Amino acid sequence: MKMTxxxxxxxxxxxxxxxLVRGTMIGLMGLSVLLDVLKPSHYxxxxxxxIPGFTAVFAFLGALLLIGVYKxxxxxxxxxxxxxxxxxxxxxxxxxxxxxx
Amino acid sequence: xxxxxxxxxxxEPLIVGEWLHPALLLMLGALPLxxxxxxxxxxxxxxxxxxxxxxxxxxxxxxTVRLELAGLELVPLRVDKLSLAFAYVFALIIFIGNVxxxxxxxxxxxxAAAFYAASGLGAVFAGDxxxxxxxxxxxxxxxxxxxxxxxxxxxxxxxxxxxxxxxxGGMLLLAGIIAYWLHTGSLAFEAxxxxxxxxxxxxxxxxxxxxxxxxxxxxxDAYPEATVTGTVFLSAFTTKxxxxxxxxxxxxxELLVWLGVFMTLYGVIYAFLVNDIRRLLSYHIIxxxxxxVAGVGLGSALAISGTTAHAFTHILYKALLLMGxxxxxxxxxxxxxxxxxxxYRTMPLTFLLYMVGGLSISAFPLxxxxxxxxxxxxxxxxxxxxxxFLLMTLAGVGTFMSTTLKLPWxxxxxxxSGLRPxxxxxxxxxxxxxxxxxxxxxxxxxxxxxxxxxxxxEYEAYTAGHLIKEMQLLLFTGLGFFLLVGVLGGKDxxxxxxxxxxxxxxxxxxxxxxxxxxxxDAAARQAFMVRFQALEDWATHLRLSGWPLRSWPTGSMALWxxxxxxxxxxxxxxx
Numbered sequence: 001m002k003m004t005x006x007x008x009x010x011x012x013x014x015x016x017x018x019x020l021v022r023g024t025m026i027g028l029m030g031l032s033v034l035l036d037v038l039k040p041s042h043y044x045x046x047x048x049x050x051i052p053g054f055t056a057v058f059a060f061l062g063a064l065l066l067i068g069v070y071k072x073x074x075x076x077x078x079x080x081x082x083x084x085x086x087x088x089x090x091x092x093x094x095x096x097x098x099x100x101x
Numbered sequence: 102x103x104x105x106x107x108x109x110x111x112x113e114p115l116i117v118g119e120w121l122h123p124a125l126l127l128m129l130g131a132l133p134l135x136x137x138x139x140x141x142x143x144x145x146x147x148x149x150x151x152x153x154x155x156x157x158x159x160x161x162x163x164x165t166v167r168l169e170l171a172g173l174e175l176v177p178l179r180v181d182k183l184s185l186a187f188a189y190v191f192a193l194i195i196f197i198g199n200v201x202x203x204x205x206x207x208x209x210x211x212x213a214a215a216f217y218a219a220s221g222l223g224a225v226f227a228g229d230x231x232x233x234x235x236x237x238x239x240x241x242x243x244x245x246x247x248x249x250x251x252x253x254x255x256x257x258x259x260x261x262x263x264x265x266x267x268x269x270g271g272m273l274l275l276a277g278i279i280a281y282w283l284h285t286g287s288l289a290f291e292a293x294x295x296x297x298x299x300x301x302x303x304x305x306x307x308x309x310x311x312x313x314x315x316x317x318x319x320x321x322d323a324y325p326e327a328t329v330t331g332t333v334f335l336s337a338f339t340t341k342x343x344x345x346x347x348x349x350x351x352x353x354x355e356l357l358v359w360l361g362v363f364m365t366l367y368g369v370i371y372a373f374l375v376n377d378i379r380r381l382l383s384y385h386i387i388x389x390x391x392x393x394v395a396g397v398g399l400g401s402a403l404a405i406s407g408t409t410a411h412a413f414t415h416i417l418y419k420a421l422l423l424m425g426x427x428x429x430x431x432x433x434x435x436x437x438x439x440x441x442x443x444x445y446r447t448m449p450l451t452f453l454l455y456m457v458g459g460l461s462i463s464a465f466p467l468x469x470x471x472x473x474x475x476x477x478x479x480x481x482x483x484x485x486x487x488x489x490f491l492l493m494t495l496a497g498v499g500t501f502m503s504t505t506l507k508l509p510w511x512x513x514x515x516x517x518s519g520l521r522p523x524x525x526x527x528x529x530x531x532x533x534x535x536x537x538x539x540x541x542x543x544x545x546x547x548x549x550x551x552x553x554x555x556x557x558x559e560y561e562a563y564t565a566g567h568l569i570k571e572m573q574l575l576l577f578t579g580l581g582f583f584l585l586v587g588v589l590g591g592k593d594x595x596x597x598x599x600x601x602x603x604x605x606x607x608x609x610x611x612x613x614x615x616x617x618x619x620x621x622d623a624a625a626r627q628a629f630m631v632r633f634q635a636l637e638d639w640a641t642h643l644r645l646s647g648w649p650l651r652s653w654p655t656g657s658m659a660l661w662x663x664x665x666x667x668x669x670x671x672x673x674x675x676x
Contacts, residue, residue, distance in 0.1 A: 004524050007449035015514075025576065032572040035565075042566040046487045056573040058491070062498040063581025067589065070373035078374060078597040085595070085604060 124223035131215030176228025201532035202330035213246035221338035247331030270309035277302030311343035318600035329427035353400025361395025369499030407476030418461035425455030428525035438591025443517035459505030
């Protein structure tokens with residue numbers, strides 16, 4: 001119980017200091033790109049290996065691309081109401097039935 | 102029945118304990134779980150997996166046990182580095198899964214889990230295709246009970262769909278084995294030669310269990326419907342046994358490279374689309390198995406070792422993730438993102454332990470996925486496969502976003518759902534803790550994992566270049582996520598997958614076929630009855646007319662007697 005409370009308090013502190021967490025993350029992003037600029041690439045297997053910050057741009061654009069693709073597929077093709085298959089108990093309040101004898 | 106037992110590459114004489122089959126030990130040892138109650142059941146649930154772990158560790162690489170049965174040479178136990186690596190992690194997860202399930206008072210579920218796990222062990226130790234087939238089928242029959250023991254209609258129906266797809270896979274495997282035997286005269290389970298019906302029948306059967314599209318929908322359909330503890334076992338054995346048999350039978354098959362990469366992205370996209378947290382994680386099983394399938398397809402020593410390493414780490418972190426999601430379901434009764442949020446206040450330990458799994462699956466440095474997933478991507482890079490490299494990296498972006506950011510954000514952080522469930526029971530937290538510890542230990546000290554891989558590995562995960570690129574990948578993925586976090590929440594919808602084909606038009610076609618058969622049957626019965634009635638009318642008419650009872654002429658009788666005697670003579674029937 002003590003451990004649970006202490007852990008919750010720690011996470012609460014991080015939530016309260018959200019601005020600091022965000023700042024740290026942005027600082028780390030800058031640092032990771034800066035290091036990439038300063039340190040020549042170890043590899044030259046692909047044309048993009050020597051481009052500093054390539055992975056950062058790839059990840060950011062990739063994230064946006066994946067979000068766009070899933071939204072398009074969802075709304076354009078596969079989303080249906082929860083009772084589409086004639087039932088709506090894919091989740092529900094059943095606690096997983098794991099403690100029943 | 103002749104029985105011979107030989108040991109290859111073993112210098113010391115065999116004693117029984119050295120080749121005690123761990124699957125047999127687990128199956129026999131599981132039987133008391135059906136009747137034991139309370140503390141004695143819990144105690145045996147802890148001791149038995151440790152005995153199995155001991156039996157696996159005691160098996161020396163190189164041991165081969167042969168058995169001649171009805172003229173067929175079977176190899177029920179073939180121990181080498183590939184099978185051992187899978188068996189080690191199977192044995193570990195049997196223990197962790199049982200710790201997680203200690204509070205479950207359902208003997209049938211424990212026995213089913215044990216038989217399922219034992220058949221997984223049996224399959225990876227199988228040195229011939231018949232033994233493999235037997236364990237393959239036991240695996241299917243045992244595992245469905247982990248779904249059905251949820252005891253609700255959705256689970257019952259999903260279990261049946263699961264059973265039908267796997268029964269189809271089993272039939273294909275058997276047909277493939279027979280074709281292979283007829284073609285080669287051998288039942289040894291080694292790398293299969295390319296081409297021919299046997300090759301493709303066995304490959305498709307293996308791919309069904311690997312949940313490779315378009316034969317994948319059984320997994321996200323059934324796993325989220327299983328019991329909280331059952332899903333943990335399910336995530337470990339079926340797909341990873343499939344990865345093992347693919348690595349054993351189909352290394353270097355180019356088709357698998359592209360199929361695997363497609364799986365990584367398919368799983369990632371669908372994981373975004375679903376609302377149920379255990380279904381989201383189920384789609385990520387497909388995605389992660391995709392890396393392994395692609396690794397098998399690449400086929401190099403680094404790729405096969407990377408596949409094995411990733412299967413090892415994946416079993417642990419995926420179990421951890423599903424234990425975290427299962428703990429949420431158990432404590433709140435809910436598993437939809439739209440109904441959850443803010444749980445960190447009362448379930449902070451579950452949240453933190455889940456995050457260890459999340460960081461591991463995302464290949465975050467210091468966690469297990471970083472030392473295994475990057476091996477497969479590195480294997481693609483070494484071979485100059487640029488497109489494969491980029492697509493796998495893109496899938497890594499999606500994995501981090503949905504498993505490590507979206508799911509925990511909308512479950513444990515974000516909007517406060519008002520739910521204040523207590524922490525999961527102690528045994529569940531301990532199980533998650535053991536899995537988390539292993540994820541971390543593998544991440545910081547991968548040497549011992551690399552030492553048990555099938556091929557020697559000269560791969561260094563912790564280089565400055567790897568670290569910088571991985572940090573860029575994760576941090577900038579996070580940037581993309583948090584910029585759009587407002588629109589990324591779960592939707593109160595379901596997302597159709599390819600199971601739609603057999604759940605809607607397939608079912609409709611079956612209903613129509615049934616109605617058609619019933620109509621033809623009714624018409625045939627009616628036509629028969631009409632003719633039968635006509636025959637009956639004719640017989641009645643004949644009887645009433647007295648024609649058959651009239652006096653027959655003597656000449657006519659003599660003629661028919663002569664005809665019968667002639668026929669007997671011609672056909673020799675009188676001899």
